[in-house]
Amino acid sequence: MFRTTLLSMSAALTMVAGECIQVTGENIMVVELAPAHSAFGRVPASEVFGHTPVPGVRRVIKGSELAKLAARYGFDGESFADTCVERRVAPLTREAVAAAINASLNQSGAAVEIVDFSRFPVPSGKLDFPRGGLAAPSPLNTGKPVLWRGTLTYDTRSTLSVWARVRIRVTQQRVVAAEDLKPGREIVTAQVRLVVVEDFPSKDPGLTSISAAVGQVPRRWIRAGEVLRPNLLAKPPEVKRGDRVQVQVESGSARIIVQALAESNGVAGEPVVVKNLINGKRFRAKVQAKGKVLVSVN
Numbered sequence: 001m002f003r004t005t006l007l008s009m010s011a012a013l014t015m016v017a018g019e020c021i022q023v024t025g026e027n028i029m030v031v032e033l034a035p036a037h038s039a040f041g042r043v044p045a046s047e048v049f050g051h052t053p054v055p056g057v058r059r060v061i062k063g064s065e066l067a068k069l070a071a072r073y074g075f076d077g078e079s080f081a082d083t084c085v086e087r088r089v090a091p092l093t094r095e096a097v098a099a100a101i102n103a104s105l106n107q108s109g110a111a112v113e114i115v116d117f118s119r120f121p122v123p124s125g126k127l128d129f130p131r132g133g134l135a136a137p138s139p140l141n142t143g144k145p146v147l148w149r150g151t152l153t154y155d156t157r158s159t160l161s162v163w164a165r166v167r168i169r170v171t172q173q174r175v176v177a178a179e180d181l182k183p184g185r186e187i188v189t190a191q192v193r194l195v196v197v198e199d200f201p202s203k204d205p206g207l208t209s210i211s212a213a214v215g216q217v218p219r220r221w222i223r224a225g226e227v228l229r230p231n232l233l234a235k236p237p238e239v240k241r242g243d244r245v246q247v248q249v250e251s252g253s254a255r256i257i258v259q260a261l262a263e264s265n266g267v268a269g270e271p272v273v274v275k276n277l278i279n280g281k282r283f284r285a286k287v288q289a290k291g292k293v294l295v296s297v298n
Contacts, residue, residue: 022088023052024124026155028059030073036066036083039075055123055160058086089121092152097164100127100150107201109171115145117164125154129164137200143167146200169198174206174227175213181222186236187213197227204231237265238290239272247274247285251297260285260293 023032028049034041049069053059066080097117105112133149145167152160178193192213199206206227207213216233239245243262248255259277266272266287274293275282285293 020058020084020086022086024088026052028052028085030069033061033066033069033083033085036061037070037075037078037080039070039073039078043073052087053085054158055087055089055121055154058084060084087123089123091121092118092127092162096127097129101129101148101164101166104129104131105168105201107170110201111169111171111198113145113167115165115167118162122152122160122162123154125152125160127152127162134201136202143169143198168201170201171196171198172206173197173208174199175208175210176206177222177224177226177228179224181218183218183220185217187216187218187233189214192228199227202229204229235267237267237287239266239287239293241265243291244277245274245285246292247295248288248292249295249297262293 019035021032021035023029028051029045030040030043030047030049031045032040033049061083063080063082066083067078070076070078070080094114094117097114098112101112101114102110127150129148129150135146135148137144137146145165148164148166150162150164152162154160173194174197175192175194176197178191181187181191189210192210194208194210197206206229213228213233215236217236219232219234222228222232239262241262241264245260245262247258247260249258260274261277263273263275263282268287268289270287271284272287272293273282274285283295285295288294
């Protein structure tokens, strides 16, 4: 008896699931209930029944509820079975993912290989892969696949997270290190070269002219063949440790000039420690320009 009851319940659930009406919009329109009864197909297309369930959830509409709805439109005396409604979903396609990624890149010469992507079913909507969701590969292995996080927007403001694992290469001219570059040492022309490379489309793109690299100092070791990017370089200090500097001391309208020895590095606007060459006292000053610092006395 118990087994018979379970089989009956299973059959009923299968029947409801098999007859589930799929809708695509934010609301269930009355005409979309026509598969439950053809009379609903004659209702104006603008008539709303209720909200569409979220993706992955089925809403079961009782037959009594459908009968009341039918009576509202003058279809009395009809009988209705329970009907389920669900949002139409489908897996993402490789073509849709590629189109969204290429639209976001918007870069000529880009070769995109989609290694993998979200496989779960999603509703229809706008697929977007913002540049901010693109992870960066190791600078020494820019050909490695990386994760790109995106979103699918459906209805008015509802979103789902999606992802793709991609390998992206862009053929372009970039400045690369001709040899290993030491941190803190100014780059000279012979240490870099301009070549055509297949580079990753980083948020911090590589330098495109040798003049942009010469005179800069690496923040870390840059290996030979590595693309030079702005975030890897810094301006050389206008004042270096051991430099003899001119100190301008200001107090109101009074100004005096003294000589001092820099004991730390600094670029314009940064503070450095200097030592008075006469009395040996140390004090802080602000770098103004190459070899010049300022002390303001209130």
